[in-house]
Amino acid sequence: MKRVCIIGCGAIGSLYAAHLARVAEVWALVRREDHARALNQEELRVSGKHSFSVSLKATTTAKELPRDFDLGIVATKATQVEEAIADAGGHFNNGAVISAQNGLGSEEIIAAHTGGQVIRGTTFMSGTRHSDTHVQYELDTATWLGPFEPRETPMSVVQEAANLIIAGDLKAEALADARPAQWSKLIFNASVNGVSALTGLPHSPHFAAEKQFDDLGHLLHELIAEGKQVAAAAGVKLHEDPWAMNKIGAMTNHPTSMLYDVRHQLPTEVDFLSGAIAREAERLGVSAPLHTTVYRLIRGKEAAWKFQEENRPVVVQGRAGG
Template sequence: MFAAHLARLDDVEVWAYDLAAGHVDAINASGLRLSGESELISYPQATNDPSQIPACEYGIVATKSMHTRPAIEAVAHAFVDGAVCSVQNGVGNEEIIAEHLPRVMRGTTFPAGHILEPGHVQQDTGGKTWIGPFEPKPASMGEVQTLAEKLTESGMETLAMEDSRGAQWTKLIFNAATNPIGALTGLPHGVSCDQPRLRKLISGLVAEGVAIAEALNITLDGDPEELIDHAREVAYHHKASMLQDVLAKRPTEVAALNGGLVQFGEETGIPTPLNQAIWALMDGLEHSWTLKH
């Protein structure tokens, strides 16, 4: 979605790196189409060969969290003199990027989508993106502001912040409390929220995350409970990405979401029994796919 929007700008050269050869070939042949929340076709240069990517001023990492390391290892050469922003789910992605590059941004985004067919992405939800310097190896605020301005100009509203941890943790808590519930039950977001016992569990998961954020002196950007209720209203039948992964029997991001909260809970002394249980259940579900019947 980021590449599709940015490629509409006349003064921005966009390269998209993806391992799916069919998707890459379709983009190069006919352009990248977005439908749903956004309706557009643009023409980024796509490749599954990282050696083709030239030196870039900015990078946006939007892979699943389990793919962060191999992705950034493959393309790091292009960003030696650039700044790279993660807009991924969970925690721990910026740390991996910072192992390879000197200037990193912490980002959070709410637009979500899925591939309908090679070269065609369905944008399921809209929303804002928040970006800011990653504290241990920060990009400059000038770089943050320039990237935010270009993204906003392209149609993806993006806010430049000196401290974007609050936005990141608000979404982290939202995702960790809702995505695995849908994945374990097979229910869309709104339907999950309408089941009283599930809604109580969701609130319990939220409470653990909020307690950790408070212990880390992170001021949340919003109330995760209000965000969950709002999502119920505007995306009642939305199947979260983790549910889509489970239906396709793909590895999920539970380790970066609930696992990340468990790790920070251990570091801050905040108990996380519900997040530990959800993490264990999701691990068990994923392991079940490896069994031979």
């Protein structure tokens, strides 16, 4: 794999772009003209766990990309995948595309727009994007990759993608079945992001505390247990324990992505997180009242941002009498 396109250059996308640019020709497909211009004119700098700068090419339109890529990594939020891949998908018909989103459902969207191979991707690495050309590498955990079953992605393609990421000095692991890793992160993210968005708290020690009756850790434990039950009903044995992941993350005081969205009144990924767990539970005929409640509350919060009818009585239009 010699030519790579990173779709979306937030913190995660920037980390992939910078590291892979050390071992391959890398293009970045971004949304803003000034972002593309900055990447084309300046080097992309990495600080933190690694320290280096690289050059790459960037554009805001798929028409300006080379015709074919060996590998694509979609690193946008789940809510942006459809828009991001719609025009670019044909560039990967002879290659492969990795999903790098939270939750469930991104692979299906990607597969609808490309004839190439699709790879399930789950990553726990993290960083902070200080500017369009500077990303700080913070948590250096692995990206887990596996075949997307409906596309029957060959394991050899998954391994080749993992090898490329490793060659760029990031951690990666090719798995015969990536769903256990994906579900582990889904349950962790749905639980932590949902509570964070509803309380306004970053991922902090509150999320693991269980000594007092009113401690949030009780709710987190119950949300995670419920998610595990749905995963078990789906026949998925988890790769990692989401509660252990929560306890580790709770020491970071890191503001979650959904908390950021709520603070800025942006569309959240709740449909792909608690919403995905709730829908899967319904499909399987099992109960998931907590995740269903979290899902509906956050959807209600999103509706409140545009609601302008406060103190305006609803007028019901009745039929004229005869």
